[in-house]
Amino acid sequence: MGLKLTLLSTVTTAGAFSVIFFWYRFMFGRESARKELDDLIESLRRGNTNSAASSPPHS
DSSP states (O other), X not given: OXXXXXXXXXXXXXXXXXXXXXXXXXXXXXXXXXXXXXXXXHHHHTTOHHHHHHSOOOO
């Protein structure tokens, strides 16, 4: 019984960590994309298309 409880707590902890990790990854990726899009919009508003075209694409 003690082994099952330990295994269950390990799986629960790993699952919770995984959910939190992917949520943070999603949020930071979303924020990074928003900042990059804001920079692109600002450069286009200024009429400076060279800086937007010369920046390497992010994969």
